[in-house]
Amino acid sequence: MTNDVLLSVKDVGVSYDALKVVFDVSLTVEKGKVVFLSGRNGSGKTTLFKTISGFLKPNSGEIKFRDESIISLKPFQVALKGVKYVHQDKSVFSSITVKENLELGSYATKDQDWDRVLAYVPKIKTLFSRKAGNLSGGEKQMLLIAMALLGKPDLLLLDEPTEGLAPHVVNDLTEVFEKLKNETTLFIIEQNLPMVAKIADKVYAMKEGHIVAEITDQKAISNCEFEKYL
Helix, strand or coil, X not given: CCCCEEEEEEEEEEEEXXXXXXXXXXXXXXXXXXXXXXXXXXXCHHHHHHHHCCCCCCCEEEEEECCEECCCCCHHHHHHHCEEEECCCCCCCCCXXXXXXXXXXXXHHXXXXXXXXXXXXXXXXXXXXXXXXXXXXXXXXXXXXXXXXXCCCCEEEEECCCCCCCHHHHHHHHHHHHHHCCCCEEEEECCCHHHHHHHCCEEEEEECCEEEEEECCHHHHHCCHHHHHC
16 A cells, blocks of 8 residues: 555445445545545445444445555544545434533533634534534534544545535535545545536545446546546
């Protein structure tokens, strides 16, 4: 593994009981890059992210982070290594305030530098006293990003961050992701192809549990040429 590769997935297969959903997947995510995993619903994208994060165990293959195997680690151990996973469902601690959600994030990571993370999502600071369950979908996503950034993770996995959000919120998130390149490496599941085309350094196309294309040419990405593989 070269020095700039943070995450290496090699020949990984994943099943739910007898149903195999990920087939011999191999990919790499390099430090400081924005890498997208695109594919239709049911193609195995979320299953792959859950496997990288330790929520599922693969049947075969190897997953390395910073050239160290993480395949046997529990989810909290993967997070402590520096890989944070923001789930697709935008779940926050609904019955407590935004500030209390951040306090919980700080308790787990011992990172009290809220100003650093809130610089990326400044609106969250204006919502401190609001119950997190009363936030909009976009606000919840911003809060989850802030919580995930506590502890200074080296790699942030984001699962469908723009799903169900209004276009202006998607634009705001696109700007956040562009800024976050200076903070951490991003690996994002996304079906919003214009966003992918705008900020991706690399795109993997996934179909029926297989990686069917890896696109690094910036012109091809800007022209959404990866769409033909989906």
